Amino acid sequence: MSIEEFPCLLPPTRGRRAGVRTIHALPQAELGTLGERIGATGAAFARDTGFQARPGELALIPGANGVAAAVLGVRTGADGGAADPFQFGGLAGSLPPGAWKIALPDGVAPATAVLGFCLGAYRMPAFGRAEASPPGKDIARLIVPAGGGAGAEVAHAIRLGRDLINTPPNLMGPAELARAARHMLNPLGARVETVKGRDLARAYPTIAHVGAGSARAPKVVIARWQGSAAGPDAPLLSLVGKGVCFDTGGYDLKQPSGMLRMKKDMGGAAVMLSLAHLILTRDLPIRLELRLGCVENSVSGEAMRPSDVVVTRSGLTVEIGNTDAEGRLVLCDLLTDACAAAPDLLIDAATLTGAARVALGPDLPALFSPDDAVAQAILEAGTAQCDPLWRLPLWDGYADWLRSPVADLNNVSAKPMAGSVTAALFLRNFVKTDVRWAHIDLYGWNDHYKPGRPEGGETPILRAVYASLLRILNVADRVSH
Numbered sequence: 001m002s003i004e005e006f007p008c009l010l011p012p013t014r015g016r017r018a019g020v021r022t023i024h025a026l027p028q029a030e031l032g033t034l035g036e037r038i039g040a041t042g043a044a045f046a047r048d049t050g051f052q053a054r055p056g057e058l059a060l061i062p063g064a065n066g067v068a069a070a071v072l073g074v075r076t077g078a079d080g081g082a083a084d085p086f087q088f089g090g091l092a093g094s095l096p097p098g099a100w101k102i103a104l105p106d107g108v109a110p111a112t113a114v115l116g117f118c119l120g121a122y123r124m125p126a127f128g129r130a131e132a133s134p135p136g137k138d139i140a141r142l143i144v145p146a147g148g149g150a151g152a153e154v155a156h157a158i159r160l161g162r163d164l165i166n167t168p169p170n171l172m173g174p175a176e177l178a179r180a181a182r183h184m185l186n187p188l189g190a191r192v193e194t195v196k197g198r199d200l201a202r203a204y205p206t207i208a209h210v211g212a213g214s215a216r217a218p219k220v221v222i223a224r225w226q227g228s229a230a231g232p233d234a235p236l237l238s239l240v241g242k243g244v245c246f247d248t249g250g251y252d253l254k255q256p257s258g259m260l261r262m263k264k265d266m267g268g269a270a271v272m273l274s275l276a277h278l279i280l281t282r283d284l285p286i287r288l289e290l291r292l293g294c295v296e297n298s299v300s301g302e303a304m305r306p307s308d309v310v311v312t313r314s315g316l317t318v319e320i321g322n323t324d325a326e327g328r329l330v331l332c333d334l335l336t337d338a339c340a341a342a343p344d345l346l347i348d349a350a351t352l353t354g355a356a357r358v359a360l361g362p363d364l365p366a367l368f369s370p371d372d373a374v375a376q377a378i379l380e381a382g383t384a385q386c387d388p389l390w391r392l393p394l395w396d397g398y399a400d401w402l403r404s405p406v407a408d409l410n411n412v413s414a415k416p417m418a419g420s421v422t423a424a425l426f427l428r429n430f431v432k433t434d435v436r437w438a439h440i441d442l443y444g445w446n447d448h449y450k451p452g453r454p455e456g457g458e459t460p461i462l463r464a465v466y467a468s469l470l471r472i473l474n475v476a477d478r479v480s481h
Helices: 012-016 028-038 040-048 110-121 149-166 174-188 197-203 205-211 262-282 327-339 354-360 372-384 396-402 419-428 462-472
Strands: 021-027 058-063 066-074 098-103 140-143 191-195 219-226 236-247 287-297 309-311 317-319 345-350 366-368 437-441
Touching: 021 028, 028 040, 028 066, 040 058, 040 066, 110 140, 110 149, 149 174, 149 262, 149 462, 174 191, 174 219, 174 236, 174 262, 174 287, 191 197, 197 205, 197 219, 205 287, 205 309, 205 327, 219 262, 236 262, 236 327, 262 287, 262 345, 262 462, 287 327, 327 345, 327 419, 345 462, 354 366, 354 419, 366 372, 366 419, 372 437, 372 462, 396 419, 419 437
Parallel strands: 021 066, 021 098, 098 140, 236 287, 236 345, 345 437
Antiparallel strands: 058 066, 191 219, 219 287, 309 317, 366 437
């Protein structure tokens, strides 16, 4: 990946040219040193405007020819917490156009600043609407500091995921999502297979059942890759993503307000695909398998019905108690398939339940795992990366809520409680007990703007899970060396 792919970035060589202004990143504890950085007059101006160097607070310092410099309040890792990339998220939209370099304090990695700047510069694709100006024209552009390129790699992966989620559903069906996976991973050396038609119906019967109601046939994407330094005994990571490109709810039809954002129901697939892209970009010394269930849940004479019984890939039978609980049906056959390869770690991600959002809100994905060490590694990585998750229990006492009189399982609980827990318990039936597994129930959307997080599709957990992999699989990437 080249920084030229980001119109908001400039290569380090531009820092030696005239006309480059400086962003001074200033911890609140060092506010008294502001005069040493920008001069007494500039420091006095900042004080007079009420600048207190709160994280993300920006002061533009005037000079003879307009804005001469900028001061950004930051919280560093040394302040008692990890440096948050989103405190740099407001810069791209607030700085005057032109080239800028950044002076960072100890405790803030250059990659963190570049990541936050790029995420703040993200704009949703136009989808045919004319852009106000060409990319890179009349915008603030950050000169990438030494070590900052790693942040651009992460930002690129996140941007790819955001673009997928933000794409209108008429332009992002199962075939388009499968094509996007090929375009993202093939150039990086992955072997990408698409399973469809009769082959899909035989191998992934629950996905075929979910997709039966749509004219847009389901696809299963399977990508396999091995790092350049990974031998045959390298750890095997298996990723699984729910790719429901639009979810009407099926015959258990959603209310209009609940259906409005359902283009984001492929958010789990988008996140896993973006994570795979970052793994390949960084050339981790592992073996990787990625499985995406790409499908649309629609209504027609061919659609699945409440009370249908389907035989899963594992042989377990499932009664359809609710057609709007289709995500777990998409995942279950993929999990069975993934376990057959005996992965060292299996992680699935899905926009699975509204219950998780009721419990934790939009910003905290729910983490489930029977493995305490895996869960702890992901949680600690989330804290360190400012990409948090919250662990919920796989509570065995609720397992019998999934009983069915006509099948091994019902796809929904008999109780109107603990919906995210019972969904995770359902999935557990399809994971071998000797496989280290984590399930993540995420939202995949920003309801409103915050710096670095524009309204629209989002890829939470990507940074947390990536960082946790290095620890769980005991590998290092070229950035962490």
